[in-house]
Amino acid sequence: MSLDIKDMMDPIMIRFRGVFSWEAIYSAVRNWFDERRYYYMEPKYKDKVSSPLGNEVELDMSAELPVTEYIKYHIEVSFHHYDVKEFDANIDGKTQKVTNGRFSVILKGWIEFDYSDKFKTPFEIKLRNFLMNVALKRYFEFKYIDSLTYDVYQLETLIKKNLKMKTHYNAY
Amino acid sequence: MTEYKTLKLGDSFEYKGLIDVEGLYKTMDKWLKTNGYDKVETWNQEEIFESGKQCRWKFQPYKKISDLAKVEIRINVTLANLKDVTIEKNKMKHKLMKGEGKFVFDVFLCTDYENYWGTKPLYFFLKVIADKFLYRSYLDRYEEAAVKDAENLKKELKAYLNMQRYN
Numbered sequence: 211m212s213l214d215i216k217d218m219m220d221p222i223m224i225r226f227r228g229v230f231s232w233e234a235i236y237s238a239v240r241n242w243f244d245e246r247r248y249y250y251m252e253p254k255y256k257d258k259v260s261s262p263l264g265n266e267v268e269l270d271m272s273a274e275l276p277v278t279e280y281i282k283y284h285i286e287v288s289f290h291h292y293d294v295k296e297f298d299a300n301i302d303g304k305t306q307k308v309t310n311g312r313f314s315v316i317l318k319g320w321i322e323f324d325y326s327d328k329f330k331t332p333f334e335i336k337l338r339n340f341l342m343n344v345a346l347k348r349y350f351e352f353k354y355i356d357s358l359t360y361d362v363y364q365l366e367t368l369i370k371k372n373l374k375m376k377t378h379y380n381a382y
Numbered sequence: 383m384t385e386y387k388t389l390k391l392g393d394s395f396e397y398k399g400l401i402d403v404e405g406l407y408k409t410m411d412k413w414l415k416t417n418g419y420d421k422v423e424t425w426n427q428e429e430i431f432e433s434g435k436q437c438r439w440k441f442q443p444y445k446k447i448s449d450l451a452k453v454e455i456r457i458n459v460t461l462a463n464l465k466d467v468t469i470e471k472n473k474m475k476h477k478l479m480k481g482e483g484k485f486v487f488d489v490f491l492c493t494d495y496e497n498y499w500g501t502k503p504l505y506f507f508l509k510v511i512a513d514k515f516l517y518r519s520y521l522d523r524y525e526e527a528a529v530k531d532a533e534n535l536k537k538e539l540k541a542y543l544n545m546q547r548y549n
Binding site for chain 2: 219220221222223224225226227228312359360363366370373375376377378379380381382
């Protein structure tokens with residue numbers, strides 16, 4: 211049975227209200243996953259007419275990357291849009307489709323250890339737990355947990371950049 | 383069980399005037415990095431209202447001092463009624479924003495953050511005894527460092543906003 215470390219980082223939340231290009235955000239996030247060779251999945255895409263103010267759109271993006279035979283990265287991005295209305299706008303002399311509304315994005319990253327189930331018997335699982343919690347604890351922290359955490363922050367910065375938010379900067 | 387000791391709660395300052403929001407965020411992020419804090423940005427909100435733009439940021443950066451203790455600074459920033467302003471300085475035009483800002487800092491010292499000593503009552507008892515008597519001087523030193531860090535960050539932000547400050 212694999213071992214998931216889901217609480218390795220706190221979820222990051224972005225909330226935004228205003229005009230944005232949903233197409234740009236979607237393709238930027240998708241490209242970001244593709245460039246880093248993540249396997250991409252979309253477990254949920256919901257678009258419903260909920261009020262006269264606009265649609266409610268929910269989209270869950272999930273991506274995984276096997277780093278080694280033992281370690282797999284997971285990133286989950288959940289978009290929840292409210293009062294979505296699309297319209298054409300003239301930006302720099304070109305007609306583009308933009309969206310008005312408010313939305314929240316939650317980004318989460320977690321690591322799955324031993325995803326290929328190599329440690330099976332209770333004794334092997336004890337050995338694995340010893341490696342994870344004692345012998346290689348700091349090694350995994352520095353090499354994998356930190357690396358994934360800052361990857362997720364990079365993705366967050368990318369979303370902010372596409373939203374033209376004032377905080378699209380990451381020193382890490 | 384992680385034990386949080388509150389060192390400072392609700393330490394705040396307010397500001398009204400010209401703000402370079404991007405620069406402010408960069409200053410804070412850079413300061414946290416250079417001072418060895420791990421970034422935890424739990425909330426980042428930007429909304430546009432008729433009265434102007436509103437930004438809210440919540441950070442919980444932490445610095446692990448040892449396997450036993452870590453320092454956590456919780457920063458809440460609210461920028462409200464932000465409106466675009468263009469100013470001219472040295473014959474160069476700069477785009478800034480004008481509005482109000484509120485900065486709140488809470489500082490905590492967390493001990494046993496990896497929950498080594500909270501699994502059994504005896505371990506917990508030993509940990510409390512160690513914290514109170516054996517490691518007291520170390521923990522006091524950590525507490526001083528945490529409060530000093532928060533003060534330095536506050537000073538940095540005030541300096542960036544060009545506020546009057548007292549050292």
